[in-house]
Amino acid sequence: MAAAREGRLYVDESKVKVNKKEVIIKLRAYVKRIKVFATPKFSSSVDELWEDIFKCDVLMNVLMPKPKARKFRDFDKYGVMRIVGVLREKGVYEQYSHPQFDALLEEKGKDSIYRRYLGEGLEEQYQVVALRHIVKRYSKL
Numbered sequence: 001m002a003a004a005r006e007g008r009l010y011v012d013e014s015k016v017k018v019n020k021k022e023v024i025i026k027l028r029a030y031v032k033r034i035k036v037f038a039t040p041k042f043s044s045s046v047d048e049l050w051e052d053i054f055k056c057d058v059l060m061n062v063l064m065p066k067p068k069a070r071k072f073r074d075f076d077k078y079g080v081m082r083i084v085g086v087l088r089e090k091g092v093y094e095q096y097s098h099p100q101f102d103a104l105l106e107e108k109g110k111d112s113i114y115r116r117y118l119g120e121g122l123e124e125q126y127q128v129v130a131l132r133h134i135v136k137r138y139s140k141l
Helices: 020-032 046-055 057-063 077-089 098-105 113-119 125-139
Strands: none
Touching: 020 046, 020 057, 020 077, 046 057, 046 125, 057 077, 057 125, 077 113, 077 125, 098 113
């Protein structure tokens, strides 16, 4: 795979199976970077909330890398941004600006093109409903 990434060998990565457990491990590390933005109400439960998101097949479909993706082979960053955007609207995260979230999630000094997806929301209503149910469970704690 390393040789293929360097252009020395061709491997059709669309046929490579994606391990869901590995994706979740990478997602956990990625979203942990913005834990400092969790509101006081959710600061102690934001990790558990994400674990429930990882258990939800509807939401994991948003986060799994797509077979034809050229970028984000580890997970779908656009999907993460969409979910974080909804969580921000639901009060799980503070209403900081897109660049502030981006600064914690991405490489220093690099302006990412997908941070605009923070305000996009999820594409399908059933995904929003699933996420609302998870947030509602933790808002009662």
